Amino acid sequence: MAFQGVKGTRDFYPDVMRLRNWISDAWRRVSLRNGFEEYDSPIFEYLDLFTAKSGQEIAEQLFSLTDRGGRNLAIRPEITPALARMVNARINALPRPIKWFSVPRLCRAENPQKGRLREFFQWNIDIIGSDDVLADAECVFVAVDFLREVGLSPTEVQVRIGSRPLTVAALRGCGVGDDAIDKALAVLDKRAKISDQEFLDAARKIGMDDAQVQAIMRFQDCAGVAELRRAVAGAEGAGEACDKLERLMACLQAMGAGDYCTLDLRVVRGLAYYTGVVYEVFDTGQDLRAIAGGGRYDNLLAVLGGPQVGATGFGMGDVVLGILLEERGKLPETLKAASLDVFVIDDRPELAELVFQTVGALRRAGRAADFSYKRQNVGKQLKEANKRGARQAVIIKSADLVALKDLATGEQAEMSMTEFQEKYCSLVPKP
């Protein structure tokens, strides 16, 4: 009768939890310093909310449940629909731009594989209420600010930036009809993951001829805005889309994130709902799935019953990111073990009550303090102190005398209990 966790979920033992917290603390720190406020939604919603955004197909990828009244609910597979629901409910009261972030726990009923689990955490950064490409630039900057924060350099990761309207203009420019645009976008989105021949076959299947495929590949391979302008010259909407891309790259350059960003029109993104700039973060080795992805989605609030309001943002999951940070050796040594400020030891069992008093006083003063439940000799208690990662041990010799030992250097100094309490048991300021 040994119970097991569900396949594709993780048990967060303390060592795994320290890593999860290290990542989510960095997500929060970077979000706050970029002027974003944290929000969260319930773990489940009425199923309708998800199908309204993504179509009935999504239901199969969800963990569904029913409440007592028989209503269909689902565990959230992403937080964006709830974000739109929450913003729509207070659209007139919230000052714009709305800059919000979240670190939701999400679940998808899919088969687990490397980098994809059934339960994961995803950082979400969104700006609602601005049509300005400056808002897109801010989101990309936040992603870069985080990558730099955790020690990933521009030679290790890059944000690859495309544009939906520009890609649509290019498709129209080479004669792809309106009815085939969505299908063509889906084929283009797969290009990086398949061979040129497979790409050609997929494009033919949706009715594109070889000349069109060659033209769109040339467009996707353009390296800069100037080159893009020439490739799409005259196509409807292309000029404005190029202007926006140019301003985006200039803003990123000015903010100091230019070295992490590459224009790359091969980035299209899978979801139908993007309406502007789109981007994905990749490791430059391209061994892994995308680390993050996002873009502008100006229609979502209206689709979910709200007004037409500009919106842009990205999501970054913890699974692929965790693999990359581990592989690149970016995780600090301090994650390996727990630590304590002080371990309190009695010189002999009769002093146990003084240990309780001292531990209580240290903790109330804000210091991480612990002690052994076993009344053993000092050597054994010191061993336990070391195992627990304590920086200092205080050995109580009598009601009046303590010895303070630095467990890294081994240095030891005696002082009176009064002096010790004054120095170590007075209140540490709260964070």
Place this chain on the structure above:
Amino acid sequence: MAFQGVKGTRDFYPDVMRLRNWISDAWRRVSLRNGFEEYDSPIFEYLDLFTAKSGQEIAEQLFSLTDRGGRNLAIRPEITPALARMVNARINALPRPIKWFSVPRLCRAENPQKGRLREFFQWNIDIIGSDDVLADAECVFVAVDFLREVGLSPTEVQVRIGSRPLTVAALRGCGVGDDAIDKALAVLDKRAKISDQEFLDAARKIGMDDAQVQAIMRFQDCAGVAELRRAVAGAEGAGEACDKLERLMACLQAMGAGDYCTLDLRVVRGLAYYTGVVYEVFDTGQDLRAIAGGGRYDNLLAVLGGPQVGATGFGMGDVVLGILLEERGKLPETLKAASLDVFVIDDRPELAELVFQTVGALRRAGRAADFSYKRQNVGKQLKEANKRGARQAVIIKSADLVALKDLATGEQAEMSMTEFQEKYCSLVPKP
């Protein structure tokens, strides 16, 4: 087509999220300084795990779902079963005592009412691998350490402490048979919530006579260990249970938590699985449900397929606690609004690029910085800075000159851009 959240769940808009984070940050801070390590489990488990602990009845109170293979899963209503599962899986590798904490999101399919929601957060403190009542004392101390941390005084909250073995000994002592003990415990657990007459009726219904009821009420009303010893003199196991209660109270006194703790044998706790000391935290006004509850549960690991190992701990939910903190005015002013370190302003629109540069540099240096998306006059930008809760505004006058304005005092000082960058854009040490 306005979408709504599910009844009994909460939307965490930024103001509500700040409160949630304030509480959970304090839970984490207090846990860590008491030597506990954080863990977490998946949001759902195989249904069996919950029914193995709590019986088939529990299934009705859960949100159930199935995976693609048709297996029955449920969203966790508590984390203790998963804790036992995780510890059992590594029981030989984990050094004891295992001192772990968690702040899980939990769901129960019940009708929402004041203090009870379908989705909530619950702080869990557990010590596994120690039979010593010192471990129980530590858990109670941690609860008290938190109550003090958030500003609740002993006149506002009290931990009421009972003992399952002592109550059982008292029931046996006044002639209640073994087969009626569990039913009697359930009746005793309700005593505080019902009238004396209702209590008497309930006790009669399970076969207790009036003399037994009077005896057990006298026992429950004892105020100290000495009085308890007299009340249960001679009952099997009573002496040992009294010794443990006495040692528990002495440890709590020594650690400096005595003023928050009251011996109260009316506390029995509802769940069948407790085996030792039990306790509940109440507001002294007793207007609310229990703020926290816990005790020793030495059989759970064995019930879930592991060895017989001592275990003790408590849970504290965020809902009742939040109501109490709000009612008693314990929430700090700073929770009311978001804040920023610096808001960056241009003296005229041509300087916008310098704003982007400065904002980027401030954020990379670890400061919370933001700016207006609208290129308006300085007065309007200052208004936005105030609305955003910025402490300082930096007004860029030219590429070489900035004015730094303290938004609380209104004081303003000019300095060169170089000086500003040296002072404010050098790296702030990471926490």
